[in-house]
Amino acid sequence: MDAVLLEIKELGFTYGAGTPGGSGKKALRGISCTARAGERIGLIGANGAGKSTLLKLLVGLEDLQEGRISVCGLPMEKKNLPQIRSSLGYVFQDSDSQLFMARVEDDLAFAPRNYGFSEEETQQRVQQAMQAVGIENLAGRSIHKLSGGEKKLAAIATILTTDPQVILMDEPSAALDPKNRRNLIRVINGLPQLKILASHDLDFILDTCDRVLLLSAGQIVADGPAREILRDRELLEANGLELPLSYSRV
């Protein structure tokens, strides 16, 4: 059996907890699950269900309040953050918020340089990452001249340069046209790592994931094979979702 890479126990999170102006809104409660190497997990739920919050907690962008998280055997603690982050890749929903260097190859080289790889190895990793998503032709291009689809692929390539064991993506298919969306599905399916994709694009999840976690009001209400959960009209509708188009046509 493949190794457990992610372990979440009784996770809870409240926005603004402990701050005078905080909303006190409970975004997550009692989340427990594990994920193994190579799994392809879809994190689905209506807007505000807690998908993005969960992803942010997994990469340490939000502080842990309740429960425990361990990534690749390391408990989520401040001292472990650099190591955890080097084994996790997080793709933001908005690629413009992820890419910040002037050119694609500089952006890709950012992480390996920070992790102290030699320039030769950095360049090698940059090349491999570009090849993995098929953007070798964009190496010297200015980020601001890329299309939305190209930016998304570049954003994925940026995280591949550290060879992460876990890839987290927040709404990866958002704002992509059908051709770029298809290409993204091909790229994602070609990545061997454990992947957790947060989305409410259920057709996209159906094409890329074999396990689904359904979140509703900050709780996991279903965890199981994607083809079973995404076919369950009653369950989906009860949690603010609809059947994927490919099932609703039948």
Added chain:
Amino acid sequence: MSKFDAALSEFRSIDDTARISGWLGRIHPLVKLTVTLLYAVAVCSCGHYDLAGTVRMAAYPAVLFILGEVPFGEAVRRLRIVLPLVLLLGVLEPFLDRTPVLFAGITMRSGLLSGLALVLKGLLTVFGAYLLIATTTIEDLCTVLRKLHVPKELVTVILLIYRYLGILLSEGRRVWQAYSLRAPGQKGVAAIAWGPLVGQMLLRSMDRAQRLYQSMQLRGFQGEFRSGKTWKIRGQDLIYLVLWSGVILWMRFFWK
């Protein structure tokens, strides 16, 4: 094209120009920085009334604009906000210093002479700095600053401010587009909308800047940019340094 679009495109084009600028772009950034600083000091050290001497110092930017194939018109266009401020430098001089002096056979107020010299010094220094920026990327400049032991906090702040400017402009563009679509035919922004618009622009740009910073943190950023470039001083860099240093010193002290 809106003013925000134009400003954003101009801002980005500075970076693009710096990356493609020919032989001048390949000169070691440290050498270019040294020559630029030497030039600025030489220009500023010209005498208070030494208009002729200051005019002679124009040879450096003139030659570099031509040989470096840096478009002068483009420079004037990009510096159009700064140049009027430079012109203001000497505007009071003629009123403060009224002693008559003879210059090129014409009797004039010495204040006019010093005012012109002051304005010219400002212009030449700005053009000198522009030549550096137009042919050197911000990353290369910051790498050199670190080599000169400028504190990493300061260098990082320079880089982040530079990146933040782009974000501010792009958020400004979005806010402006949203506003103009709902205020058709209106010239400029209504006085009542200025506060919310500027507030929105700042809040949104700060949110985006925060997400970018998170993206940097997730990729191992720990307070110092690493450009990865290893600039080595080559023969041509040394020739450039020695040649221009010599020429600048000669223009300043020996060209009469």
